[in-house]
Amino acid sequence: MANYAASVLAEAKLIIAERFSAPEKRLKTVGVLSAFMKNSEIAIPNLGALRVKEERAEKGYFQNRSKRTVLTGRTHDHSGSVGDSSEVEFSWSTYGDKAQTSLKRSDNNLFSDAQLLANEIDNMVKNIYEGMDDAALAYLATNKSGVNAATKNGSFNGTNDVFEIQAADVNRFIQSGKSMLRQNYYSSAADVILDPLLYVEAEFLANQGGSNATNFGFQFSGVDIMESVGLTDVNYTDGAGYFIPQGTIGMVDWIPQQNRNGEGNLESYVGGYSTIVDPISGLTFALHAYQDRADTSASGGDTQDVVMEWELSVDISFNHSPLTQANETTIFESGIV
Numbered sequence: 001m002a003n004y005a006a007s008v009l010a011e012a013k014l015i016i017a018e019r020f021s022a023p024e025k026r027l028k029t030v031g032v033l034s035a036f037m038k039n040s041e042i043a044i045p046n047l048g049a050l051r052v053k054e055e056r057a058e059k060g061y062f063q064n065r066s067k068r069t070v071l072t073g074r075t076h077d078h079s080g081s082v083g084d085s086s087e088v089e090f091s092w093s094t095y096g097d098k099a100q101t102s103l104k105r106s107d108n109n110l111f112s113d114a115q116l117l118a119n120e121i122d123n124m125v126k127n128i129y130e131g132m133d134d135a136a137l138a139y140l141a142t143n144k145s146g147v148n149a150a151t152k153n154g155s156f157n158g159t160n161d162v163f164e165i166q167a168a169d170v171n172r173f174i175q176s177g178k179s180m181l182r183q184n185y186y187s188s189a190a191d192v193i194l195d196p197l198l199y200v201e202a203e204f205l206a207n208q209g210g211s212n213a214t215n216f217g218f219q220f221s222g223v224d225i226m227e228s229v230g231l232t233d234v235n236y237t238d239g240a241g242y243f244i245p246q247g248t249i250g251m252v253d254w255i256p257q258q259n260r261n262g263e264g265n266l267e268s269y270v271g272g273y274s275t276i277v278d279p280i281s282g283l284t285f286a287l288h289a290y291q292d293r294a295d296t297s298a299s300g301g302d303t304q305d306v307v308m309e310w311e312l313s314v315d316i317s318f319n320h321s322p323l324t325q326a327n328e329t330t331i332f333e334s335g336i337v
Contacts (some may be wrong), residue, residue: 005101008119009266031226032140033133035191035244036318037281038253045186046228056314071128090252095131096313097124102296103306123279125285132316136251137230138240139318140193146327150183155336163334167238170336175204175219175255177243177334186245186330191224194241198336199227200238236335248321248330253314255286266308267291 071078077288099120106113111318135149148156153176154165165176174192181190194202206220224246233240255275278285287310296305321330 001287009276015184017090030066031193031228032136032231033129033251033281034226035193035224036136036249037252038191038246090317090319092317093127093135094313095135095313096311097125098309098311100310101308102294102301102309104302105296105300107302109214109300110300116211117308120310121276121312123201124310125131128285128312128314129278129281133228134230135316137228137319140331140333143320143328143329144242144333145333148180148182148184148332152183153179158337159335160233162233162236162240163332164236164337167335167336169177170201170239171200171205171221173239173241173334173336174223174225175196175207175334176225177241178219180332180334181243183246184332189222189246191222191244191246191249192223193228193244194225195231195233196227198239198241199225205252233333233335236337238336240333240335243334245330245331250319252317253283254317255284259286259288271309278314283314285314287312320331 011140055257057203059236076268082311083222099116101113101120106116111119146158146161148161148163150156150163151171154163156163162182163177165173169176170259178190181187181218192202202220203226206225231240231242256273258273259275262272264270266274269291271288274289275284276287277283290309292309294301294305294307296302296307301307309316323329
């Protein structure tokens, strides 16, 4: 039994990549999570490593923008105000999944031990990944801006906290959204997360040729467009999406130090700690496993068998740049009316 679990795990990791191409193992489009992962260290470099325990909260610090009325003349006794910073406490959530393999289950099976374990890791990773994307989408809805200074090319609905664009202007939805950001003084590139309706529209418009009389491709510079198949807003059934200045949202990942250190023994009754890199995102997951005696005859094993219980997990903190004005964030929802 020496190194049984470790060797099978190593071989299973090599098999995982192939499984992501199989139709049965399909993974939903996770555009929201992709936007957060572009900025994985938004506040403090190496924050995930600094956090030493689940119960310990970490905080980030950001310099505030001080807005003042412009001076209209010079004085000899001018006295300036002192700048300030904001403290943001990161909120962590754990995302995990579990599976089981056994010593004898592959004896009468077409698949080897490594293939069976690779399949289980594949399932766990995808389940976690989709769960994180759902959480990221919920984070956008909860933290969208309740303040919007834009008054042109649409109007802000303060009840729904949505910048509304007329259906007649849907062909210029991206252009109107970019204008909305500029009216809020964001002139940099933007991440745009669209529901399936608007994503298809944007994909069509972006691929019109330059000689086409209805060419709308000019409006797509400076934006990174992603589709969220789970995005929906019951108040905007003709389409909705988010416009977010790039670099203003992000996520931080963390796993316990015991996993990073590789403590314990995966093949023992007590178990051990290790890590595995998510082949989709590159995130490092915490791996915990232990062995136990079991009757697995009902599931293709044997009456006298040894099972391996596996668990993958990762802690994630979704974040956005703080602003001092109440209810204002950098996450702007737009919808078609």
